[in-house]
Amino acid sequence: MRVGFMGLGIMGSRQAANLARAGHELKVYNRTRETADAWAKEHGGAVADSPRAAAEGADAVITMVVDGPQVEALLLGDDGAAAGAPAGTLFIDCSTIAPADARRLGATLAEQGHGFVDAPVTGSAPKAEDGTLTIMCGAADEDMERARPLLEAMGEKIVHAGDVGQGQAVKVISNSVSAINCATLAQALVVGRRAHVDLEALLEVMGSGSANSTMLQLKGRPMLEHDFAPLFKLEHMLKDVGLCLDEARTNGAPFPFAALARELYSAGVGRGLGEQDFAAVLEVAEGLADTRV
Amino acid sequence: MRVGFMGLGIMGSRQAANLARAGHELKVYNRTRETADAWAKEHGGAVADSPRAAAEGADAVITMVVDGPQVEALLLGDDGAAAGAPAGTLFIDCSTIAPADARRLGATLAEQGHGFVDAPVTGSAPKAEDGTLTIMCGAADEDMERARPLLEAMGEKIVHAGDVGQGQAVKVISNSVSAINCATLAQALVVGRRAHVDLEALLEVMGSGSANSTMLQLKGRPMLEHDFAPLFKLEHMLKDVGLCLDEARTNGAPFPFAALARELYSAGVGRGLGEQDFAAVLEVAEGLADTRV
16 A cells, blocks of 8 residues: 555654555655655655655555644644545554544544544554554444554554544553552552561562552562663653543543542652653652652 | 361361371361361361360461451460460461451460461462462461471462561452452443443453453453352452551551542442452442443
8 A cells, every 4th residue: 555654753663664564655754854764765665745745645644643733733734644635545543642632533534535543552662663563443444444454564463442532542541550550569569568578479479369460560570679761651651541531531431540540640740750660650659658669 | 297277168178188188187176066077077187176175286276267356266265276285386377367466366376485377378269179379478487487388288389478467468468459450440441331442352452461460351251241250259358458458557558549449349348249259349330430331
């Protein structure tokens, strides 16, 4: 397929490379032009001067940027992709944005005769590189089928979660559960320390029984060592929990554990931990109990 | 060793059988005498008429009953085991009781010249049967070493978590994390339903990514099917969360996620779900959002 790809950051550059490798014909756009030139030199394909130019003649347009306003500017702004796209172009947004924003974008594009798939991903740079991302999709069935060959070039597990917006909903709910499990682990370690239990023993018991979680396996040891080198920044986790709470509230569902997690991660940002890994929420839990794990 | 064993319920009868199989010489006591007679007929060993009699001539006395008051009555009550035990007897309590109660019992027994290990277990009847329980221990080092051959006959993973009481502390902290992870999963499913996402897709994404947990693997499917046949009763989980909060509070550590979980499980008991599996906390989450998963 002819693909306009916009956003060549850490994730996007690797996803675009996998699309090129799979034989798709890419035209790339990036805010910093030099990044796009360097990418095209390495992987082939054309460089577009504007989002509009990236979309001209394309079968599909893929975006991978930081937030909803950036996606909207690329697609619907002056010289935006929607203006250049042939009728019936398929737009795929891999950014993590609010489910409500995805639905609004999808509706606007539909009015212009285009298709839309919200397709946020999980997995970090190595999985983007290997094409083994998990991709959560919200789309009409026919758009989902058109998008599938492109998605399969970028990801290993492609899950269709419902209509437009539902891919984002799954992403932010799932990330919120991770955030809660991580903050719960932090509080459990703090209680254990205060009760003078051997924290190695506590981790061993929890990790081999019903208290086990991916968060415990990934963050337990770094918490004991206070190693918060960022794999996923605390401020980004806070953003996702906030998006989840917006989605829950709009739909009339309270999510009290997520609300509590937001308080803790917010306090973490207030303590200057926003750029650290979200496991640094441990320091907020330590502060509550005036102790150190 | 000569072992007095008290409490031949679902777990205790199987643990005692493994001790007999390992060559220890058992004298068993049970509140309902017929249970003890039947056990001895099948596994050999003697039957004691009273806790005191069970302890006479013993090297070690093991208890496996429902709560702290039952343990205390068996050990320190009229005709209790402590009165019959030779000086320097090792007491091992496998019940789940408050850490503070374990410490008090341990101190009283120490005044009488006895040793004490709190050794609560995790794992259900099949693991008790196979001798593959996890046993969390609080004890002085020398008591721990004396207890080890007995513990190894009953369990596969024996973890020494600190001084007397710390086995119980690890148990109730660990169970609280399970309770929180389970209630978080319930709320996530409810938010997903309200947001019209495909719940199978949500479970698949969460279960294959950073939101995964043992609770998700064990309770996700039963929640979607509203199958709450009890593996561990909701009212027992509520008891353990309460014990954890007591321990946290006494030690000056707030545990806000556990406090929130207690509210939800308490409301579950109020809705008549106490005898069901603790995954029935889903119904409390459903009630909060006025929807059904």
